[in-house]
Amino acid sequence: MEARNLWRFVLLLALVLLLTWLHLPSLPNSKFHSRWYIPKNTFYSSSPTYHHLESETPQHPLDPLTIQEFNRVRTILSSHPLFKSSSSYTLNSVVLEEPDKKLVLKWKKGDPPLPRKASVVAVVKRVSHVLTVDLETGHVTSHENETDLVSGYPMVTLEDQFGVLEAPLRCPEFNNSFTKRGVNLADLVCLALSSGWYEKPEEENRRLMKVQCYSKEGTVNFYMKPIEGVTALVDIDRKEVVAVSDDGQNIPVASGANTDYRYSIQKLSGEMRLLNPISLEQPKGPSFSVDGHMVKWANWEFHLRPDPRAGIIISQVKVRDPDTSMLRNVMYKGFVSELFVPYMDPTEGWYFRTYMDAGEYGLQSKPLNPLNDCPRNAHYMDGVFASYDGTPYLQPNMICIFESYAGDIAWRHAECPITGLKVTEARPKVTLVVRMAAALGNYDYIMDWEFQTDGLIRAEVSEENSILILHILV
Amino acid sequence: MEARNLWRFVLLLALVLLLTWLHLPSLPNSKFHSRWYIPKNTFYSSSPTYHHLESETPQHPLDPLTIQEFNRVRTILSSHPLFKSSSSYTLNSVVLEEPDKKLVLKWKKGDPPLPRKASVVAVVKRVSHVLTVDLETGHVTSHENETDLVSGYPMVTLEDQFGVLEAPLRCPEFNNSFTKRGVNLADLVCLALSSGWYEKPEEENRRLMKVQCYSKEGTVNFYMKPIEGVTALVDIDRKEVVAVSDDGQNIPVASGANTDYRYSIQKLSGEMRLLNPISLEQPKGPSFSVDGHMVKWANWEFHLRPDPRAGIIISQVKVRDPDTSMLRNVMYKGFVSELFVPYMDPTEGWYFRTYMDAGEYGLQSKPLNPLNDCPRNAHYMDGVFASYDGTPYLQPNMICIFESYAGDIAWRHAECPITGLKVTEARPKVTLVVRMAAALGNYDYIMDWEFQTDGLIRAEVSEENSILILHILV
Structure with missing residues (x-):
């Protein structure tokens, strides 16, 4: 082959190579997205970095408190007489105090931000306090303690x-x-x-x-x-x-034989077929967008924020009216108010088990496990919360957002042959799911908010581990 | 660049190219599998060829009648006195007459085939006949007409x-x-x-x-x-x-404005976002196997056949016992016995509408629409039925079999930090679905048999077009 022909060959090869690469699936945009689910333990060897969160500023009046705002709350409280006078105190809850609903509804993107406030529940010298911290003025503008208004005890940290x-x-x-x-x-x-x-x-x-x-x-x-x-x-x-x-001396402790549920321990015989990996493919990527805490998908728009007690708070849900093309408000705020788990067993060791899993423990979660807890192409949202001394900490991958498709049909119609009309219509059923999973002891709650293009919202809490299944529609 | 280096470069390029191709998604094994769903009308420009079906022989006692067997039934009946004496007759139903259950349960792969028989319902000179045609002996071994035993009328063709x-x-x-x-x-x-x-x-x-x-x-x-x-x-x-x-002179005929449901006609404004394509990805292929009419998946095995009346007949369902690793029989035969649709409106134009959609019309379907009616990696099974004169005809892609995964979790457990145990387990929820869709007038029934690894079988009939939704668990 002459050098000239060889060069032509090289160019042709390079062209084929280029076209080949162009048709490759798009590269994963995160280390989580590149892995297939493996149905067993998954540990992260290295923690992802979250430097971007440190400089985050609120973009919407309902955005959760930022790291900078948590630190400002801490600074403000540390110079407040109540906390100055005590060597030890606990901040049991530090969350956004939402602005007035009327102001939020009026606010539009581009408007000046609404004043930011934090709602704080603290225990100082065994007395509970409910405080409102104004992040602009730097002052604690509201102050109630339980001698003024007894309203129960704070969540446990x-x-x-x-x-x-x-x-x-x-x-x-x-x-x-x-x-x-x-x-x-x-x-x-x-x-x-x-x-x-x-x-x-x-x-x-x-x-x-x-x-x-x-x-x-x-x-x-x-x-x-x-x-x-x-x-x-x-x-x-x-x-x-x-x-x-x-009270239970005569109740033996079980042997625990054959109770290990870990995939790595299960003895699956050759006949118990293992399933090949499966996930959702979206070659053009998902159809939803997440801008800060605003989510847009199909005919839906809503604000989404992690919360240390409710897990997920969905706000300002709007659906587009197909007749007018205008957005309609359908829900201002939605969250799981409580998960009450009464065991109804009168014995000494059980009578008191009447858990309020949201209000007593808080529906926080360990990180969602990509490809196991949520499918490929899911978007993960981190939670930033305050620990007992007000220091902000991260709950990485706390919420996932994904399009769900099970191979099902939303609507179809095929015309029967005697009409002479050739019609074969079918619409795959695709929904948007916002998910978190909260592990409380032996309960693993999965909380899904599911949005359908026909205007239906499903809020479902399911308990996926042992003992019982709960389904609560809120 | 010297010629030698150039050759090295060419070889390197070729190697990269080869590796690139090796990592490409596997090539589609059918023209149906290569297309993304398009949520609008889909017409097949050319019919697939089904020559292999013409030489098909039954591999299991419950396999449906083959093309050769349908032709043999026709030949046998054409020389039978009942049909010889009539210039016109209708075969309203020609299906397998199942062997005795005891024989089927005893039969094992490799055993000699059980005798094959066809059950025929015919109308000759306006009299209904129920016949059994023995395909081995070539004789009609059973013969009942409605003067002997009135048992209703046959399905309409x-x-x-x-x-x-x-x-x-x-x-x-x-x-x-x-x-x-x-x-x-x-x-x-x-x-x-x-x-x-x-x-x-x-x-x-x-x-x-x-x-x-x-x-x-x-x-x-x-x-x-x-x-x-x-x-x-x-x-x-x-x-x-x-x-x-x-009886309805005073009832006007509606204008029909804005009633066209076709995707190509819908005026979706720019604000009504369209969804990106989505389907299921299984880089190692599906985990089920179909051998003739036998389906194996995870801990399940069953026989599946298309039926002109019931749509799908599932037989000899077995699930593997995790303790003994042995297969256990859990259902000998399952099918939709009837879909009864009474409108309960006493007016002259409506009182008679009490459809038996399976028994009067039969739950046949037009071909399933790949990627719209079933996801990628679905396996399609054709139906072969007899037309009114006994000639076999094909219902292509009548049933699909696929693994369903909606991004959901079958089971999970994360251990809480105060226990000191590091446990994060999650199992994605994958099920096997056997589906057909039957279009009867304005009703489009979707019939799903869904198998779960935990041993649950769901049989669901849903009506996906206008007027009403039916859910029947059989």
Whole structure:
């Protein structure tokens, strides 16, 4: 071959190569998007970086507090007399205080931002306080404590829960209940349970939790090995054991055999076929857009923000009217107000289990697991919340947004042959899903907001782990 | 560049090119699989070829009749005295007569085939006959006619329906009902409706249908322009008008404005966003296998066959027991026995509308529309049925089989941080769906059999076009 022909060949090859690359699936825009789901444990070896969040500013009156705003709340409170006078306090909740609905409805993109305020629930010297912090003026503009207005107790923080476990595990009476059952104290896994409200004089006017322990001997599924009837009642703020109850001596601790649910442990015989990987393909990408906290998809627009108590708050939901092409307001604010889980068992170890999973613990979550919890092309939104001392922290990948398609048909019509009309119409059923998953003990709640092009909104909470299935439509 | 280096460059390019091609999505194995769904009319310009079906032989005792077997039934019947003596007859149903259940359960792959028989329902000289044709001996081994055993009338054939329309459209009284309403006869679209059973003496002992007409003036959605109250009662076998009823003179014919549902006609303004294409991706292909009419997926095995009346018949469903790894029989036979659609309107034009859509019309379908009716990677199964004279014909792409995944979670568990255990498990929810769609007038039924890995079978019939939604769990 002459050099000239060779060059032609090279050019031709390069052209084919170029065309080939152009037809390749688009490159993943995140390390999460490039992986196929693997139906087993997935750990992230390195944490993603979130530097962009540190400089984030609110773009909409309902946007959640930013890192800078959380820090400003902390600074303002640290110079406030209430907190100056106390060596220790807990901020149980720091969230956006929404502006007046009328102002929000009037506000349009490009308008000057509405004044930003934070709503704070704090416990100082065992007294609850509800504060409003004005981020512009720098002052605490509202101040109520429980002597003025008793309205219950704040949510427990993760630090509250850790703190509650310490005292009983130092208590000989409590530990003795386990050793006399033959349970090795090193195998104990204990949970802090909300203790309900039964108007008992010794339980009034104090924040209390009960501690229930399990044995993790031989299984990670310790929920299957409860140490029945042993509970410690603990004062959250004083970190003191109030009472120990041991009512289940005759109830054995289960062996835990065959209770490990981990995929890596399951012994699937050759006959139990494994499924090939599957996900959703969208060669032109998803059809929704996320601008800050505003989501637009098909005929829908809404504002979406993570919340430490409700998990997801959907606001200003609008749907486009097909007749006028105008957006219509259909829902100003939607969220899961509560998940009430009463067990209705009168025994000493169970009567108090009347969990308010949103209001007592908060529907926060560990990161969603891409391709397992949400399909390919999902958009992930992080949550930024305040820890007990007001320091902002990140809940990465807390919410995912994706288009769902199960291969189903939204609408179809084929004309029958005797009419002589050739009509074959079919519309695939595609919906938009906003999802989060909250793990509270052995409950894994999946919260989905699903939007259909026909104007339907489905809000569904499902419990996907053991014991029971809940479906709550709000 | 020297020639040697140039060659190296060419080789390198070729290598990159090869690797690039190797990573391309696998080539579609059918013309249907290569197209993205387009949410509008889809017509097939050329028919696929089905030569392989002509030589097909049954591989399982429950396999449907093959083309060769249909032809053998025709040959056997043509020399039978009943059909020899008549110049015209109709075969309203020719299907497999299933062998005895005990024999089927005993039969194993590799065993000699069980004797094959066909069950035939025929109308000869306006008398219904139920016959069993033994395909081995070549004889008609069972013979009942309605004087021996009256058990109702056979399903109407497409030819019956065409035939029913002819007589009324030649009837001046019937046509006059339309012209006096200002309806152009050229705009008429008429349907043959089953007439119910009301013990009227003049309707006894004959096969009857009623003809209802619509105007297609200005719209393909003629169902929105019924000519109310005008019906003709027609004898199917004699092709005679028995009676004409005109009871709705004061009911106007609707204009039909804005009733065209075709995607190509819809005026979607720029604000009504269109969705990007979406389907299911399975880079390693689907996890099910179809061998003849046997389907295997995950822990499931079953036999599947198209049926001209029930649409889909599922047989010998087995699920693998996770404890023993053995297959367990869970359902011998499953099908939609009937779809009863009573309108409950006592007026003259409506009282008789009490359709038995399976038993009167049969749940056959036009071809499923790939990527609209079923997702990518679906497997399509053809139906072979007998027309009114026994000639076999093809219903291509009548049933689809696919794995469904909507981005949902079958099960998950994340351990809470205070336990110290690092557990994050999630299993995507994947199911197997067997689907067909039957279009009967303005009703488009979608019949899904859905298999879940947890052992659940869902059988769902949904009506996806106008008027109403039916959900029937069988």
